[in-house]
Amino acid sequence: MLRIPFEDVKHRLETVLLQEGFTPERAARCALMFTQTSCDGVYSHGLNRFPAFVGFIRKGIIEVNAEPVLTDALGAIERWDGQCGPGNLNATFAMDRAIALSKQYGLGAVALRRTNHWMRAGTYGWQAAEAGCIGICWTNTMPNMPPWGGRESKLGNNPLVLAVPREEGPVVLDIAMTQYSYGKLSTYVLSGDSLPYDGGYDEDGQLTRDPAAIAKSRRPLPIGYWKGSGLALMLDLIAVMLSGGLSTQDIGKLENEHSVSQIFLAFDYEKLPEHSALQQRVNGILNDMKSSLPIEESGRIRYPGESILTTRETNRRLGIPVDETIWDKIAAL
Numbered sequence: 001m002l003r004i005p006f007e008d009v010k011h012r013l014e015t016v017l018l019q020e021g022f023t024p025e026r027a028a029r030c031a032l033m034f035t036q037t038s039c040d041g042v043y044s045h046g047l048n049r050f051p052a053f054v055g056f057i058r059k060g061i062i063e064v065n066a067e068p069v070l071t072d073a074l075g076a077i078e079r080w081d082g083q084c085g086p087g088n089l090n091a092t093f094a095m096d097r098a099i100a101l102s103k104q105y106g107l108g109a110v111a112l113r114r115t116n117h118w119m120r121a122g123t124y125g126w127q128a129a130e131a132g133c134i135g136i137c138w139t140n141t142m143p144n145m146p147p148w149g150g151r152e153s154k155l156g157n158n159p160l161v162l163a164v165p166r167e168e169g170p171v172v173l174d175i176a177m178t179q180y181s182y183g184k185l186s187t188y189v190l191s192g193d194s195l196p197y198d199g200g201y202d203e204d205g206q207l208t209r210d211p212a213a214i215a216k217s218r219r220p221l222p223i224g225y226w227k228g229s230g231l232a233l234m235l236d237l238i239a240v241m242l243s244g245g246l247s248t249q250d251i252g253k254l255e256n257e258h259s260v261s262q263i264f265l266a267f268d269y270e271k272l273p274e275h276s277a278l279q280q281r282v283n284g285i286l287n288d289m290k291s292s293l294p295i296e297e298s299g300r301i302r303y304p305g306e307s308i309l310t311t312r313e314t315n316r317r318l319g320i321p322v323d324e325t326i327w328d329k330i331a332a333l
Contacts, residue, residue: 002327003319010035013050016333020057021064026089034090037120038320041311044183045120047322048190051329053086053119061258062086068093071244076105084258091118091137091262092127098266099131101212106271110264113245117257119142122174122263122305125163129170134267135163140236140248142257145178145220148229152204153218153233156248157181158239163305165269166282173205177232178220185211185220190323204296235282237272 013031038046066085081118101108128135141156157176188211200214222228245261
């Protein structure tokens with residue numbers, strides 16, 4: 001495992017994107033998001049995904065200079081067409097619009113269709129929280145998870161993000177509908193480690209902690225079993241209804257995953273009459289949760305996103321950990 005300085009990583013990615021036809025401003029923003037994701041410790045959706053991202057550009061799936069176009073404006077709700085542009089740039093734009101609408105109406109809702117994989121889902125929760133908003137967003141995906149009781153993949157893992165602003169650091173929950181996302185499975189495969197908990201089924205239909213076996217069978221386990229299965233379905237249905245875009249079923253008919261549908265919600269909680277007391281209430285809730293006696297003597301109770309700031313500081317100081325195989329692929333682009 002290598003440790004590479006933040007600015008060196010960003011510069012390398014930016015150089016590649018400029019070669020692929022990005023404008024300097026868009027290359028800088030896109031490279032920064034990939035770099036920041038790995039700096040925050042979410043390696044599966046940062047540098048590890050960059051070679052595949054460039055591959056999609058070269059296949060013509062990602063239109064590097066395409067920008068979202070407004071199709072419907074309904075007060076606090078807007079619909080946008082992403083025109084198959086870079087997913088992380090489109091998603092940042094969409095959450096910015098949701099935040100702007102929330103400052104006007106108290107609530108902003110943006111439905112985005114025909115966009116690409118947004119990389120780390122939590123990025124847009126942090127974006128909302130750092131703008132002083134409660135944020136909720138999700139995306140559908142290609143079919144990559146069987147419904148509960150089924151063998152064939154009919155549902156997407158449809159990542160969901162919920163974020164709460166807080167002066168001491170936002171609370172950000174970023175979860176896929178599978179026990180482990182495919183990106184996380186690939187990280188475990190690279191490291192040669194087993195999963196800490198059962199993550200899906202092997203080709204014989206047996207629950208397993210072998211990430212390679214799950215990736216091969218394409219039968220990851222839904223979070224909460226039937227509950228995660230149902231939640232994945234509902235997220236897909238709502239994304240399709242609000243955006244007018246493609247469903248997981250529709251995306252499954254394409255040669256590659258693209259033209260996904262996404263939802264971005266922002267709430268300006270400062271418009272509420274008791275907003276000044278809400279930060280104290282949030283801190284009280286978190287402190288009470290963290291006071292729970294750990295199961296293990298050395299254990300620690302954490303709220304969602306708590307470790308991000310510590311990891312970010314460490315990786316900024318020591319350099320971002322990068323798998324040598326991944327860095328060799330990026331160097332060869």
